[in-house]
Structures are given as structure tokens and as C-alpha cells.
Amino acid sequence: MPELPEVEVVRCGLESYLIGKMVECIEVRRPDLRYPIPDLNTVLRGRKLCQIKRRSKYLLFFFEDTLLVWHLGMTGQFHVLPRDIPATAHEHVCFLFSDGTSLRYRDSRRFGYAGLLSLDGWQQHPWFRDLGPEPLGEEFTGEYLIRCCKMRKAPMKQILMNAHVVVGIGNIYACEALFRAHIHPARAANRISHMRLQRLFQAVRQVLREAIDAGGSSIRDFVRVDGKPGYFAHDFKVYGRAGEACPDCGKHIRRIMQSGRSTFYCPRCQH
């Protein structure tokens, strides 16, 4: 499901519903997500949710004395519902809050995972230790991207999707950013001019920003915490559009496989 914009949209939604609420108990129906879910009740029962942040594609739930980290994997969803609504299929975890609200975690493929980390040392955890900068933060700049591409002959799309370089960019937004920057996804990173990398840097920021503003992309099963879809999928220029006309030049959009993932691009505009 989610790349950075979708996770950010979920974070905002959760924040608007849940901040300041107290956990009464947690029902775990299936602890066997990608990694086993830890014992949440012992640590979180009676605790107040103070803040919800995001780092990369991880949601960070800050309680008074502990941090709950959650990754949505491919199909994870959070929903805020009244507690008396019955559980649906693949609803593996339900947080009950003392005011009658519930937070449900649903994840058909169970690629998602969660962990309890300490408030001070969490950034040293293996999930976070080696992450690159946030693409919308100050550390990510055109010069930084140029440095990362120097000496790297991997396809540019792989570099964009590499979380050691920059976090949050998955298959969709990598394709869309490369299209906007007119760069061929298979082009070796070290064979792209500095000017074009600057343009790619701008394209990454722009496409992520626009996607967040549109409420994320719903192509298969992404929904916001209130169940509404995001609208950015309407604005995809190339992703999922193999065979359609390029919106800029009219040539047919092509699909290729790169490291087992589909890549969409315009063979005329991108080189």
C-alpha cells in the first residue's frame, strides 16, 4: 500500500483522532505479522498517546514512557472506528481507548510489523540506524543526490528507491519523479548530468508534496483512517499506464521489469 505520502496521510488522520487518548486494552488476534508483535498490553495499558510522528515509512506512536513503532508493509491499514463495530477480515489488532474509540490494524498480506522501543535510543535501532534523509527535509538537497550518484552505476530508479540514500520513495513515486525529470529509469546514476539530477531532486519533492496534498494514492486498497480514498492516483502520468499515450508527447508508455518490480516510463521523453 503505502509510500511516504500515504503514510503521512495516515499519520495526520490518526493524529486528528487519537492524540491525548488513553489505551484501555489491546486485542491481538494474530501476532504473527512479518515479525511477531510484542506484548503490547503490559506496556501500553493505561498509557496516554501523546504524539504521532513519521520517519521514513514508519509510524511512531509516542506514549508517556515508550515508543510504539509500526510499519504498514504493503497492505497495512489503520482505521478509527467506534469500538462496538465488529472486526472485519484480516483485522489483526484492535486498540481500545477509554473514550470508546477503537483503532484497528488490518493487513491481508501481513508484511507489516510493529515494535516497542525506548524513547531515547530508538534512532539507534536497526530499523532506523542506517536510513537516509527525509526527502522533504533540509538534509535532502540536489548536491546530496549528486554525491550519492557519483560512482554508482546502478539504474537511477534503484538509487531513488534505496532507503540508505533517501527514504520514503517506493515504486510508484520513483516512476513518477523520473518521468517528471525526463530521466530513463534504467540509466546508470553516474551517467546523469548534475543539472538533470538537480531537476530530479526537484521532481521528487514536488511529486511527494502533491501526493500528500491530494490525500495519497489509492490504486488498490489504500484508504485513509476514516475509510476515504486518496486522489493522487488520478494524477499518475506513467505508473500503471503501459500502452497508454504519454501525456506530454503521445508515445506509448512502456513497462519493463527492474529487479523484479514493474517500471513505467515514456521511451521518448525519458533518456
Added chain:
DNA sequence: CTGAAGACCTGCCTGC
């Protein structure tokens, strides 16, 4: 070190 490919798990769509 880098980069490619496979693994994890389930649902849905296509085509025979």
C-alpha cells in the same frame, strides 16, 4: 563493497 534476485503472504485479475 555493489547490485540482482528470492523470500515473506494473500487477494485479485486474466486467460485458458
Added chain:
DNA sequence: TGCAGGCAGGTCTTCA
């Protein structure tokens, strides 16, 4: 209608 095969937005591990 039924079933096999391919594909799906992420990340980690293994292998060359």
C-alpha cells in the same frame, strides 16, 4: 465455473 499463473505500493536476506 474452475483453476493456474502473474502481479501487487516494502524490506530483509542471500548470492554473485
